[in-house]
Amino acid sequence: MVVKELIQHEVVPVCEQEPQLRGGYHWYHSITGKVAIYLMLGVLIAYGIGSGAGVFEVNRISHEQWYKQAATNSQITSYIIRNIYTSTTVKSNHEGQVVSIESERPLSDDETIIQTGFNPADMLTLVSTQTHNPTWLLLYDKKHGFTDLNNTDDISQKITTATDTANRSALTAYYRGFADIGGKEYFVGSIPIVDPSGKLLGAVVSSIGERDALFATHNALLKNTLLMLILILGITVVVVNWLVRNLFRPVPRLIQAVSLIADEKTDQVTPFQTQDDEIGELAKAIEKLRVAMVDRGYLQRMQEMAQKMEYMAHHDSLTLLPNRVSYRNSIDERLIKLRTEGRIFNLLLIDLDNFKPVNDTYGHVVGDELLIESSVRLCAIIGEKDMAIRLGGDEFAILQEVQRDSILEAQTLARKVLATLNEPFTCSGNTFSISGSIGISCAPQHGNTREDLFAHADLALYTSKSFGRNCFHFYSPGMTMNPSNNLLFSQEIENGIRNNEFFLHYQKIVSLDNCRSEGYEALVRWQHPVRGQLQPHHFISVSEDIGLIARLGEWLIRSACIDAANWPVAKTVSVNVSPHQLRHPGILDTIRNALRDSGLDPARLEIEITGSEPLDREIILPILNAIQALGIGIVLDGFGTGFATLDYLIIFPFSHIKIARPLIDMLDKCEDRQALVSMLVRYALQRGLKVTAEGVETQQQYEFLLSLGGVKMTAQGFYFGRAVENSNVVAELEQEKMEQQCHS
Structure with missing residues (x-):
């Protein structure tokens, strides 16, 4: 099921079209001219024959009249003679x-x-x-x-x-x-x-x-007759030419319509469809062709968009390397080949050392250039059957296909990685040095599942960082004996929840037309006692892999509902929920309990479903329907990347979508991104969905999004403000409340 968009405009007047149409030939070469010429020739021949016959008839009638008059005069003469000469x-x-x-x-x-x-x-x-x-x-x-x-x-x-x-x-x-x-x-x-x-x-x-x-009288009669015939002929020619031109007037317009369709310009409705003749039937046929071309073009654009979304779903928008989704698919395929063909492989997790100071000192532009250059260097040293992956932030991975010795080949590749990352980087005129820390797990020695291999490689990576960075370590069973060194252990996350190490920041979502806040998105942070403040990408995916996301998600939903319930102005709050949480049997109870305990109106809560994992229709759809039945809004987060595809908008009860940040990042520099975002926004608005653009950071991005449908869209990003603590949100809303009271 696809919503079709047929744009209809008035047809350009024929006086403006015919010069373009006729530029390639003369009037007498057109069908109108030819038919007019043939008809006029026929008329001339007919009139010529008629004129000849008329002249002959005038001569005949004149001579008959002369003979009759002569006979009459003879009769008169004979009558007078008989009367005189009796x-x-x-x-x-x-x-x-x-x-x-x-x-x-x-x-x-x-x-x-x-x-x-x-x-x-x-x-x-x-x-x-x-x-x-x-x-x-x-x-x-x-x-x-x-x-x-x-x-x-x-x-x-x-x-x-x-x-x-x-x-x-x-x-x-x-x-x-x-x-x-x-x-x-x-x-x-x-x-x-x-x-x-x-x-x-x-x-x-x-x-x-x-x-x-x-003969003077006779010739005058002929002359008058010929003049009358010429006059009638002239009138006939004018009338015939007018009739022919009116009869064939639609032909140039229909040719124009076909030419426009051939040039893939299908925004003009075909004229003359109301005529009750062959021209009308031809116009209707051309209109069917135009509609078919519109449908084909729309489906083609949808297919192209789907292909771009498919590519973006599996590739990082900055470095163009395969992303975490592609990593999961690829490692699953390699595990199948491991079981069926015995083809072993290694997993190398790479973290750039000192990337955060560079990013904070020189800015995001330099940081992005550094990430791009790092990806280029990694791709240059891996083998043909290896895969370099960007997991997120400054974290990369390499899936290495082993030929003979997994340990020896992993060591060789790890040394190459360290060597290439140790070479100085020059970005935007700034030269600096960084290094890398590497953790390695080998399949099947260190695990035969995706979760085990990743967890063990991450333990090895953490060990490398603990040993001063700029080194690599293989996973060893002894690493599991020291929980304080392992970010992935459930006890450490549980301790973080119990010790209030996790906290929420809120990023406001504003209306594009007036930049007033419409709501806030809750973003979780972890103040780790050893590694400092951690962003979600450091622990959310790991929590999903080891099965602790449900516990962490329950805390996040409850905390966001309590904070929002105490805001001085009623604003919506959005909470991210992963597909792993939706599969957990207690998710509905978690949401109900959070609403009941906090007293938050369900209409003010939105659940954001991330597109990091595919949504199982049989399992997820009933859950989402039940959440929607509670009066809660359901948001498709990261639309345009990952597994968040167009089909989801049809299958699942989403009322709101968020355009993914990777699509917005290059919006002011890439026309393809602009076309893709425009199509996604128009499609969503036509379906009656709310639309939010994520990651808006520049004036150009804001102005472009405003031109798409500012009164119907919202946005969030650093351009409107960074994520802040709940106390800042309360202060901001108190100010807004006071302003509203003053205006009232």
């Missing part, structure tokens, strides 16, 4: 069109004029008035052909038709079309005049207009 008759075709006029006499002779009272000129004027166009009455004889009644000259060569320009008898039949009359071209309708026997007497020709005038 003796004439007409012949019509099957359409009712007059195709010839029959007259016994020419219409222009004197007798006809006398009978009708009309001369031909008057008749032609009347026809022209009705048709609004000129009309001609032509006489015909075989010798001269057609002769204009109003012009006695032979004009047979001047009257020609478009269909038969060389034939003088072209007008002997009903005719409609262009004719050249007197040097001008007209569109005419010609009706022949014949006698009853069919002899051609002449023809009456009526015009609908001159060719130029007719």
